[in-house]
Amino acid sequence: MDLTLKVWRQKDSADAGHFETYPVQGISKDMSFLEMFDLLNEKLITEGKDPVAFDHDCREGICGMCSMYINGRAHGPMKGTTTCQLHMRHFLDGQTVVVEPWRAAAFPVVKDLVVDRSSFDRIIESGGYISVNTGNAVDANSTAVSKESADAAFAAAACIGCGACVAACINSSALLFVSAKVSHLSLLPQGYPERKTRVRSMVAQMDKEGFGSCSNTRACEAECPKEISFTNIARLNLEYLHAGLSPEGPVVYSP
Amino acid sequence: MDLLAKIPEGPLDRKWTQYKSTCKLVNPANKRKLEIIVVGTGLAGASAAASLAELGYHVSAFCFQDSPRRAHSIAAQGGINAAKNYQNDGDSVFRLFYDTVKGGDYRSREANVYRLAEISSSIIDQCVAQGVPFAREYGGMLSNRSFGGVQVERTFYAAGQTGQQLLLGAYAALERQVALGNVTMHARHEMMDLVIIEGRAKGIIARNLVTGALERYQGNAVLLCTGGYGNVFYLSTNAMGSNVTAAWKAHKKGAYFANPCYTQIHPTCIPVSGDHQSKLTLMSESLRNDGRIWVPKQKGDNRAPAAIPPEERDYYLERRYPAFGNLVPRDVASRAAKERCDEGFGVGNSKQAVFLDFADAIERFGRTVAHQQQETGADQDRILGMGREVMKEKYGNLFEMYEKITGEDPYYTPMRIFPAVHYTMGGLWVDYELMTTITGLYALGECNFSDHGANRLGASALMQGLGDGYFVIPYTLGNYLAGEIRSPAYPLTHPAFEQSEQEVRSQLDRLMGVRGKYTVDHFHKALGRIMWEKCGMSRKENRLREAISEIKSLREQFWKEVRIPGIRDSFNPELEKGGRVADFLELGELVCLDALNRNESCGGHFREEFQTEDGEARRDDDHFCYVGAWEYGESGRFEMHPEPLEFEVVHPSQRSYK
Numbered sequence: 002m003d004l005t006l007k008v009w010r011q012k013d014s015a016d017a018g019h020f021e022t023y024p025v026q027g028i029s030k031d032m033s034f035l036e037m038f039d040l041l042n043e044k045l046i047t048e049g050k051d052p053v054a055f056d057h058d059c060r061e062g063i064c065g066m067c068s069m070y071i072n073g074r075a076h077g078p079m080k081g082t083t084t085c086q087l088h089m090r091h092f093l094d095g096q097t098v099v100v101e102p103w104r105a106a107a108f109p110v111v112k113d114l115v116v117d118r119s120s121f122d123r124i125i126e127s128g129g130y131i132s133v134n135t136g137n138a139v140d141a142n143s144t145a146v147s148k149e150s151a152d153a154a155f156a157a158a159a160c161i162g163c164g165a166c167v168a169a170c171i172n173s174s175a176l177l178f179v180s181a182k183v184s185h186l187s188l189l190p191q192g193y194p195e196r197k198t199r200v201r202s203m204v205a206q207m208d209k210e211g212f213g214s215c216s217n218t219r220a221c222e223a224e225c226p227k228e229i230s231f232t233n234i235a236r237l238n239l240e241y242l243h244a245g246l247s248p249e250g251p252v253v254y255s256p
Numbered sequence: 257m258d259l260l261a262k263i264p265e266g267p268l269d270r271k272w273t274q275y276k277s278t279c280k281l282v283n284p285a286n287k288r289k290l291e292i293i294v295v296g297t298g299l300a301g302a303s304a305a306a307s308l309a310e311l312g313y314h315v316s317a318f319c320f321q322d323s324p325r326r327a328h329s330i331a332a333q334g335g336i337n338a339a340k341n342y343q344n345d346g347d348s349v350f351r352l353f354y355d356t357v358k359g360g361d362y363r364s365r366e367a368n369v370y371r372l373a374e375i376s377s378s379i380i381d382q383c384v385a386q387g388v389p390f391a392r393e394y395g396g397m398l399s400n401r402s403f404g405g406v407q408v409e410r411t412f413y414a415a416g417q418t419g420q421q422l423l424l425g426a427y428a429a430l431e432r433q434v435a436l437g438n439v440t441m442h443a444r445h446e447m448m449d450l451v452i453i454e455g456r457a458k459g460i461i462a463r464n465l466v467t468g469a470l471e472r473y474q475g476n477a478v479l480l481c482t483g484g485y486g487n488v489f490y491l492s493t494n495a496m497g498s499n500v501t502a503a504w505k506a507h508k509k510g511a512y513f514a515n516p517c518y519t520q521i522h523p524t525c526i527p528v529s530g531d532h533q534s535k536l537t538l539m540s541e542s543l544r545n546d547g548r549i550w551v552p553k554q555k556g557d558n559r560a561p562a563a564i565p566p567e568e569r570d571y572y573l574e575r576r577y578p579a580f581g582n583l584v585p586r587d588v589a590s591r592a593a594k595e596r597c598d599e600g601f602g603v604g605n606s607k608q609a610v611f612l613d614f615a616d617a618i619e620r621f622g623r624t625v626a627h628q629q630q631e632t633g634a635d636q637d638r639i640l641g642m643g644r645e646v647m648k649e650k651y652g653n654l655f656e657m658y659e660k661i662t663g664e665d666p667y668y669t670p671m672r673i674f675p676a677v678h679y680t681m682g683g684l685w686v687d688y689e690l691m692t693t694i695t696g697l698y699a700l701g702e703c704n705f706s707d708h709g710a711n712r713l714g715a716s717a718l719m720q721g722l723g724d725g726y727f728v729i730p731y732t733l734g735n736y737l738a739g740e741i742r743s744p745a746y747p748l749t750h751p752a753f754e755q756s757e758q759e760v761r762s763q764l765d766r767l768m769g770v771r772g773k774y775t776v777d778h779f780h781k782a783l784g785r786i787m788w789e790k791c792g793m794s795r796k797e798n799r800l801r802e803a804i805s806e807i808k809s810l811r812e813q814f815w816k817e818v819r820i821p822g823i824r825d826s827f828n829p830e831l832e833k834g835g836r837v838a839d840f841l842e843l844g845e846l847v848c849l850d851a852l853n854r855n856e857s858c859g860g861h862f863r864e865e866f867q868t869e870d871g872e873a874r875r876d877d878d879h880f881c882y883v884g885a886w887e888y889g890e891s892g893r894f895e896m897h898p899e900p901l902e903f904e905v906v907h908p909s910q911r912s913y914k
Binding site for chain 2: 013029031032033035036039040042043045046047049050051052054056057058059060061062063064065066079081082086087088090111112115117118119121122125126127129130131132133134135136137138139140141142144145146147148151152154155158159161162185186189191192
């Protein structure tokens, strides 16, 4: 099949950027969207032109590196699918496809479709962990964790940190990403001791990075390739409220 | 140079305890003055960087991805082994050790493997403490499953995303240390060369991948945690960026490369669909717990799988290996699939695939649920529906991934699978302390060669990566650094840094300067084809010789005709790839050379000349019971130094899974 691609080209973060149109021929329906870009780049290089820069690594939907905004949707038209797992059989011969980078103030463009997501790392640094040094641990089965809690924690922890939630959000909010981590850790007894400071510092860091606020449109949930639930945001709000309302100082464990 | 493995004296089960009690320590005030460079932030790198920073050292960590959380450990699916014996099914440290040595076809070091088995339990404890959400039973205890090559259930898992959850745990520990100022993280940086001063590893040259600038970093020790070299085959389950460059540059500066021909071909991957294919996707080995592998008994049987009655199916693993059935080790399963396809029994359009069928398991699970819920009158559809729900819980993400890639739904039709390059057991030679033949240079995780012998068992890579990082290197590195406290921090203006940077720059200029007509991928694909066809699942002397000469001429062609667009000092992904493929073109030759040298079949290395009458691998313990450690010589002459393997506890025997 043949496609017409309109791709965002931007030399670096200082450049204003613009769209370029490229016809791409001979696409197989079994190709992934990134393999289609490989085909385009192969052609551009042979013609002596600058290939399109895009982030990618594992190409199996788990590393969270790929990040294309395709026809107005983060990771394209398929539900629960990263760009690398999006296959060309879902496009029509002759279709025009517009490809842009994630657009958010907190994700400055590095080049073309590559953005800088180090703000996500800094949010994790602010508290997205359990403070346990290597060697501190007791036997893994010494604390029972209900299957329901473990499953819910896992579902939240499945976030791949790709940033599609931010790209999809009208306010460029990172709340789905932040709430997934807050939920994962506060659903487990191991995460309990730091739960108040964690939610406060992560939310503060998110604001500092320039992400917007949540206005409950649920676009993040709709576009998340790992289908991270919006419920996590409710849980974060509850955690935040709890952190603000409960007294400071020692607490009694009540899972 | 003699290879000193530095294995502690004493009985096997006392060696590590003895070592830990007697190794040198660095006092806290001195730790603060010591700088450690960690290259790579997968399970080995992130766990090492975090643990060393917790101890008080200052760590500079590097990864080529945009965040340390994206290292390819994240893609590991099935699980992580530990000798917890939570299932009361007879597991023990000894049994995990024994299974690993046997699974590795008696080509690994007993002492290293025993240590790995010993620390396996602590890894699980540590991960749970970090909040890794492992699968649990209704009573709140951890759940286990079994994996290939073993007869107990010792694998801990988080659905089909175990690597992701373990890496996020190690990443969180790493970020915590970044926040505390103990780790300086350099993402989008690639190590280009190792800097050696007075015979010791003292720093690296890294390229800032955003600006293209070359940067110098000094350290009292350098840890390479850079993963395996499976991408030398072009198509593999590795990430697109996975590469051998850091390890290869170290090799060229004196680190021996051990057992490069031990490459693991994983039996259950999604088959190649066409020339455009850029990578292969694994379907976790854990699926073999519940899936049955078969091909039609009749050649060219093109009926839909469901239309082929059971008696006309050849469940060849169950037929050939009744004791282990579908759970034979990876090397055995891969070769058996190749054998069926070579004989013309393959399925699908390419005929290079076999079926992995879940129909029986779906029905079995469905019946169990019906029984539990006391639905005695449930009809077949209802039972299968309930069975599919159970499968979804166990393997949901894998089934989804398969459906996305192939467009077929494995809940209703068998998967088509074929072996693919997955892991490399070979790597930089290290001693018991994980130090390479360059003083002060260490290799951890898949980057080293030490624990898996000639074949790695499933769910052991995660165990080794985290074991090396959390529990081995914090002790063994101290033993070296205790002697480093008087050693000065060399200034970055030292001539050795100057010279290394110059060498890197001139190689980059050389690459940019070719301005030929073919892309980097063109050469990478050509190399991959040679490697897969002549040094893949099955090897033979004449084909290996051909491969070596073809790789040599491909390398020459590369340096005459490769085209790297853009400019050197900029964000230039093609230049990154170019450097990596240049190194693969050198490594590929060494892999073939090692395969040619090893006149036996063992584990992942199968030489057609050396097989039993029924087609099983035939080892030659009299002549090849050694680690082949290769020294890099001028103009591509490699010299092999054997490290004899001594088995004091386990006695090598013909591996049998029948």
